[in-house]
Amino acid sequence: MKNGFARSLNQWFNKNARQLPWRETTDPYKIWISEVMLQQTTVPTVIEFYKRWIHDYPTLESVAQAPLERLLKSWQGLGYYQRVRNIHKAAKIFVEQYDRRIPEDMEALRKVPGFGPYTCGAVLSIAFDKRQPIIDANIRRVVMRLLALESHANAKIDPAIYAYLDEVLPQKNLRTFNQAFMELGALICKSKEPLCSMCPVKSHCKAFEKGIQELIPTKKERLTEEIDVAIGILRHKGKYFIQRRPADGLLADLWEFPGGKIEKGESPEAALRRELLEELSVDIKDASFLTKVRHFYTRYKVNLYAFICAAKSLPEVHARRKWIQLREFSEYAMPSGSAKIVEYLRLTTRG
Numbered sequence: 001m002k003n004g005f006a007r008s009l010n011q012w013f014n015k016n017a018r019q020l021p022w023r024e025t026t027d028p029y030k031i032w033i034s035e036v037m038l039q040q041t042t043v044p045t046v047i048e049f050y051k052r053w054i055h056d057y058p059t060l061e062s063v064a065q066a067p068l069e070r071l072l073k074s075w076q077g078l079g080y081y082q083r084v085r086n087i088h089k090a091a092k093i094f095v096e097q098y099d100r101r102i103p104e105d106m107e108a109l110r111k112v113p114g115f116g117p118y119t120c121g122a123v124l125s126i127a128f129d130k131r132q133p134i135i136d137a138n139i140r141r142v143v144m145r146l147l148a149l150e151s152h153a154n155a156k157i158d159p160a161i162y163a164y165l166d167e168v169l170p171q172k173n174l175r176t177f178n179q180a181f182m183e184l185g186a187l188i189c190k191s192k193e194p195l196c197s198m199c200p201v202k203s204h205c206k207a208f209e210k211g212i213q214e215l216i217p218t219k220k221e222r223l224t225e226e227i228d229v230a231i232g233i234l235r236h237k238g239k240y241f242i243q244r245r246p247a248d249g250l251l252a253d254l255w256e257f258p259g260g261k262i263e264k265g266e267s268p269e270a271a272l273r274r275e276l277l278e279e280l281s282v283d284i285k286d287a288s289f290l291t292k293v294r295h296f297y298t299r300y301k302v303n304l305y306a307f308i309c310a311a312k313s314l315p316e317v318h319a320r321r322k323w324i325q326l327r328e329f330s331e332y333a334m335p336s337g338s339a340k341i342v343e344y345l346r347l348t349t350r351g
């Protein structure tokens, strides 16, 4: 049964795999970068980011030597900036401690920032062909259906998933097997309307046998919190004021416009005036509403109310607070909500 499973899956993959740029290489560095990017967004988006990244940073050394500010800017649009900070730290470790190579063993990799079980397993199996099971959202869903596990997808069921993977994992050609499993989840065993008639492993699938594949994983109510935030775009002599977030914590080291949360019962403009006074000791002279931008961040739905403002006095500037011109925004990494506001400014402002 084990051999039959792997053989069927690998044969299907060899005929049906999508041609993706990171599948044309076994370079551990490139596999690693693609896997980190794939944890954050869809394959079509990753293709563009991946090609650009590999063009700009073709080797581990080029990442290790690049200033963090530049890497953050290259990552803009992918979100989860802690990941690119970890890539920077990890690249330095590989260059300085491992002679410019990514080590081939789990114990060494797990000590490197950003190398959790999934990233370690993906790099070890796909780049080095090691027998290493991996669980991503696709694999978890497929195995849940193969086992007819009637639960919502969560980490608590991972021991059962690992046990199953260990049973079906072949002794060689792991590179193909793990990618084939993920590809099966992406193309055939999709979260909605799985294409069971085309599935190469349907004879092993308990959910298909019972006709409950579409009920697995069970739905979990997603709790989303909505937050309203007022943002001040201070303009003075054709320049805009931005400030850098603290080096630790949420969206660390990114640049943003000043502002803050709108309290219950407060208007966006009143919140803006209060926040800028508290944050920068700045009194707003005029504020005119520019745009409202909505974006999602983890479990938060954030509404940003952006105002163009003139202040009675200018805020103090230092290394983490600057006045910049509109064309200079492209040099500063910003969270996606602020970046959308900059796009709007570009479209509506001349010069």
Ligand code: SF4
Residues within 6 Å of the ligand: 142, 145, 146, 188, 189, 190, 194, 195, 196, 197, 199, 200, 201, 202, 205, 206, 207, 208, 213
């Ligand atoms: Fe998924 Fe259907 Fe294949 Fe089972 S038979 S693994 S539910 S696609």
